[in-house]
Amino acid sequence: MDPAIAHTWGLDEVTVHVAGHDHMVGGVGADLQPGEMLDSTGTTEGILTLVREPRTDAATAATKIAGGLACDGESFTLFASIPTGGSAFATVRTLLDRDEAEVRALIDRAHRAYLDGKIDLGRVPLVLPRFRGSPPPDKDANARGAIAGVGTDTTAVELVFGCFLGLARQFADVWTLFSADLDRVKVIGPAASNPLWLQLKADLLGAPVSAAGVDEIVSRGAQALAHGARRPWEDALPREIAPDPRRHRMLQDGVAATAARWEHLKAMPA
Secondary structure, eight states, X not given: XXXXXXXXXXXXXXXXXXXXXXXXXXXXXXXXOTTEEEEEESSSEEEEEEESSOOOSHHHHHHTOEEEEOTTSSSEEEEEEESOSTHHHHHHHHHHTOOHHHHHHHHHHHHHHHHTTOOOTTTSOEEEOOBTBOOTTTOOTTOOOEEEOOOTTOOHHHHHHHHHHHHHHHHHHHHHTTOOOOSEEEEESGGGGOHHHHHHHHHXXXXXXXXXXXXXXXXXXXXXXXXXXXXXXXXXXXXXXXXXXXXXXXXXXXXXXXXXXXXXXXXXXX
């Protein structure tokens, strides 16, 4: 920064470092390693993984996931953005006309019922959460969400559960485009404090999920790049969420049973 400007603003000498795109910098803050996936959540949801060599083949191009160079210049990245992420929470609030505390209470009830084996997937509405557009490989900004399978006795808890299951299912669909190994998912952003969303991801993917216990992982990544010293993931005080084999089978069976309807919803004109 120009010294005169810094002095005018009451600052000492300031050096500005250009770190990179926020999700990629978040990968540095999460100490992302090959074989891991960064799930960077906010209004949208970003999926990032590291690869040894850039992918420039036609098959990868057709997926519309983005390739790039990692911020540290030591590896390459694959990245996809899902337009609807944390914004789904606001959508649920609007749909149900509930305040934030009420919706959080519904999420907690859905989470407890899920862990207790009291969720009947046959009753849960199928929610395609394209509330702000569709992710790769379609990437249609005009796409909108859809809800199917609502009955006269559908409850608010079932609708909330269906919404977050739909988010997890859309997330898993996009991950298949990467054709990459998955040892662990590292979650940063608002989803890290949503236990239902985290557990559904772990169970659906059948992979462990590690959720950051501190905020501003992206800022930590920018600091690490500026100072040339990365911090281990353990410094983020992560909470570990293990997949449950029984629930994994249940969700996979549910996905298979509703596959035709899911693809039909995805194929609807924008």
